[in-house]
Amino acid sequence: MEISIVKATDKDIPFILELLYDLDRPIPIDEKEIKIFKNKIKDYFSDSQKTILVAKQDSKIVGFVSIILLRRLNRAKLEMYIPELIVTKQLRSLGIGKKLMHYCIDLAKKKDCYRIRLxxxxxxxxxxxxxxxxxxxxxxxxxxxSVL
Ligand SMILES: CC(C)(COP(=O)(O)OP(=O)(O)OC[C@H]1O[C@@H](n2cnc3c(N)ncnc32)[C@H](O)[C@@H]1OP(=O)(O)O)[C@@H](O)C(=O)NCCC(=O)NCCS
Known part of the structure; x- marks a missing residue:
């Protein structure tokens, strides 16, 4: 299975949203909330401390990982935080998650992070x-x- 890992772009947003719904977290209840979710993803594209990587099989998205680089007050180096990692249900246990996480590990080393946390x-x-x-x-x- 040929899997490539690339940075997500605007056109990937619907597929990222679809995968997010697989995570058993609250899903948007209406168009207004969907827009909020989309804007949260777009925020990752415009913030240099955030990244979304997608795993693609041919041109189809089969997984993604979101990354935030955090500045900790007690550390000179950055901490890589991973809020989400999801592989599409039909293709789990085939090495895609591992490939995404290895990409994160390499990126954390390049960014001179001291650790990855999730x-x-x-x-x-x-x-x-x-x-x-x-x-x-x-x-x-x-x-x-909860403070709702
Ligand atoms: C967790 C998740 C991202 C892993 O991705 P994946 O592509 O299925 O995992 P991989 O095939 O890369 O697995 C790598 C290794 O992890 C271990 N592993 C993966 N799934 C496992 C399972 N269900 N039970 C036991 N070990 C497992 C295995 O050791 C595997 O190595 P091997 O295939 O050489 O034996 C994926 O299963 C997923 O999307 N789950 C639902 C969403 C989720 O829980 N995300 C994490 C939120 S914290």
Missing amino acids: ESGNQRKDSHKFYKSIGFEQSSLTFTK
């Missing part, structure tokens, strides 16, 4: 195995409080 819900047991298989360690607990 969160993964307690329920995502398969994803935990995936991250461990590519050398990530569980290093913290996340605490959240």
Whole structure:
């Protein structure tokens, strides 16, 4: 399977949105919210600290990863934060996620980051195995409080 990893552009937005809905997070409820989601993606294209990489099979998008470079007050180097990583359901366990994450690791080294960090819900047991298989360690607990 020939997979290429490239930076996302405007024309990829509908496919990125479709994949995002696979992540079992709240999906937009109307056109107004869809526009908000689209603008959030566009923000990644105009901010030098943010990137979306897409995995393409031929010209079809089969996965993506979003990246934010964060400045930490107690570190001279940047931290790479990965808010989203998704591979299309039909093509999981074929090495696409690993390829996307290896691209991130290379990019983090090029950007002189000190580490890559991401969160993964307690329920995502398969994803935990995936991250461990590519050398990530569980290093913290996340605490959240809804304020809706
Ligand atoms: C998690 C995810 C991105 C992994 O991508 P993928 O393309 O399916 O994973 P890969 O094929 O690259 O797997 C690489 C390695 O991870 C491990 N792995 C992947 N899926 C696994 C699973 N379901 N169970 C156990 N190990 C798994 C394997 O060791 C695999 O190596 P191998 O194929 O040589 O055995 C993908 O499954 C996905 O999109 N899941 C739903 C969304 C999600 O949970 N995203 C992460 C949010 S934190």
